[in-house]
Amino acid sequence: MKTLATTCAAACAAFILTAPHAQAHVSITVTNDQRCITSDGVPSHDTGPWRAGAVLVAQSHQFCMPAAPQLSGGVTQDVLVSGITVSGIPLRPGTAEYYDASSPRGYSRDRASGWNVEGMGGLTMDAQNGHVDGRGLYHYHGIPKDGTRDLDQNLFGYAADGFPILYAGDHIQPSWQLKSGARPSGPSNPGGAYDGTYVQDYEFVAGSGQLDECNGAMVNGAYVYFATDTFPFFPRCFKGTVSADFMGRRR
Template identity: 70%
Template structure:
């Protein structure tokens, strides 16, 4: 397994990175992060009427995670930053030529819309869902630029997520040539299926992980997949599902005046 090195001191929390509305506690072997979900930086704009609303976030995950023999492929939320904002890189939208928007929640096309490159984001690569929940799909420079260490957040299975700029390189690459089905056109990153994992093309594994200072961790990267989208530890139920069994849907400004009630 590849190893990345760093000379930066790792601290749990820093005054510049965490505001008063975020708390991190240790409870019975779990690390719990609570926050109101309101970032300490500018947000938007998106569709008119889309605004950030305070949340009652509480995410608990294993404080001493261990690697397992299985890999969990998809969760509702990938992790949470030390500033208390969820990481949700995936979407529940698919290419659909019959939709006015060009996509819908019908997965039959097999072409899953990628958040970064396919949907509307603000300057911090984030937006809100229909309930005003702010979440990142890509790297928020307002957060990474203020960290006093490389520790960026915690993944759904409890492993740390670090941001090290170009020192951590994803092994997911854009495919060459044209799409042979669905929307057609070049593989430009609009859809998840535009990417493929090319082992050792970067220094991270398929889940955006590697060894750091003797510990397995994940990395937030400037390129796809941005945050881990598969998990090698035991995923906390706090990060799975949502309201009901259906995956949430992105609020990027569809038809009508009311936003969808879910996000993904």
């Protein structure tokens, strides 16, 4: 297994200064203390198919975050957009869907059950682990294989607080684990085995992997997040100050 330092390599020293491989529809600029990524939100790879009627619509994305992020000493959660790739595609691993036995689909926006549908376990994705929302906004819930082939020193994107996100693949293991056994029974519970359909099927087990609860770690004196092939895929909580550009209401 590769170490954190090996996977991070020279990117840990360079991520503050450079932004590689910007495509024609993507602009990455650093002005004063802000790094801004603008794009039309259209990836270079094929997309779809998804549910009937779902169509990708070009966007006018602009996400700005601290260019030199600092650890805040706290943890921020419930952020709409976890980050954005260097190719200009938002990362939105969370969903607004919850188990709902009364819904024909088995889930709805009603949070009463407390069982939050995991995007990669319970919703329809394309071959790149992405889909569109009701506005046609394309985003990733998991790792896009076509989006990780030509990364410069593993730099995949930037998180909502400005720290870099490096692609680790399966070389670095998160500390989130699938629970064993079956979900508790009850009228508001989906029942069945813990299989990854719901976020609550997972638990953080400190020390079971190499990363913290936000899928990050200190490497060579710098804090970085990792994009991993297994849950949580991208950071879902944040150790720095989250930019307002990434907050919002799930649609």
